[in-house]
Amino acid sequence: MTRPKDLDPSSNPRALLGAELRHARERAGFSQEALGAPLFVSGSFIGQLEAGTRRMHLEYAAHFDETLDMGGFFTRNCGALAKSKYPDHFAEAAEAEASATTIKHYLPLLIPGLLQTPAYSAELFRSYRPMATDDEIKELVTTRMDRARLLDNPTTPLLWAILDEAALRRPVGGPATMAEALRHVADLAHRHRVILQVLPFSAGAHAGMGGSLKLMEFADAPPLCFVEGLDTGRLIDDPATVARHTMTFSLLQALGRSPRRSLALIESMAHDYAHEEPHP
Structure with a gap:
């Protein structure tokens, strides 16, 4: 043979x-x-x-x-x-993400990686790794920005992101960094590359309080779910578990502000950050 x-x-x-x-x-x-x-x-x-x-x-x-x-x-x-440029707990999820037709993502404290700016990412990586060299931080940021290039395609994947209000109000990197970060998110929404919802504090207790949730759908394979914690993550293909987490995301969608109202809030907060005096 x-x-x-x-x-x-x-x-x-x-x-x-x-x-x-x-x-x-x-x-x-x-x-x-x-x-x-x-x-x-x-x-x-x-x-x-x-x-x-x-x-x-x-x-x-x-x-x-x-x-x-x-x-x-x-x-x-x-x-x-x-061989992967991503951490072991995230490598397989990142590879799957690159071929997904639909991505639905909820994060409780951060702007999702695909929507981040270099300055916002650098501030996060520096907080995670305070002893890293500047070159190491730069390499991590470059890898994250390379990942975000999948949004350069004008139509695929469909990305639906639910941002917790906490992610908008935590001043990562200070007012200028946050103003830039939120304007970038708003620009992606205006260009129809992401559907945005903000989950407000007023929603109270909700189904996603346990951590982050990412759902991925594919053209020729069953859907996957990725759940992530501190330096740990799990890619799930069990149909019953994926269905349960899909319901969780639907519950979060129901509690979130509409995309129109969410975008208005994000733009308003970007304006406020831009006019806020930086703390000494």
Whole structure:
């Protein structure tokens, strides 16, 4: 049997590896469920690997090589997927985000990363890593801004962001940084690249008080949910859990201000920050 050639690291190895997995699985006569069962993963997870929305880890690669008689192809090429410029707890979510058709995101304390300005991001990274060098902070900011370039596409993904009022009122970096940050968010809304809602303090207790929530939908794979804490995160594909978190986001939408009123509030606060005297 002719073996497939190793992948070119300059290409999209995750998508190509997934396409090769689908081809090998179908050639061997396995269903997605049957291939995943010995690994204790669902058929939908195998489908996400094939669609390139999930990363193939070494233990899966070794199983696929043996089960599908691939002569070590998946194990050899798995290394192309192991390198990431993102933290381990976020790497797979960032990769999935890049291929999502719809992203819905709620953060309780911050402006979401995809909507941040360089100055706002730098202030956050400096607070997280007070001993980091300026070059290290600059590299982290560059990586985050590179991520945000997915919004350069005029239509995809659809991004729906719910900003907690706390994120607007916490003066990250001071008045000038916040004025710039909120104007940037408002500009993205005016350009129809994000649907914005503000969850006001007056909403009281709500379903998202436990932490951040990101939902991602794809053209050819089941949806995913990413929940994140301090230096930790979990990408979830279990349909029941994703459905429950989807309901959580819907509850937050119901409590939030309308997009029109939210945008007016953000612009008003940007104006106030711009005219606020910086503290000594």
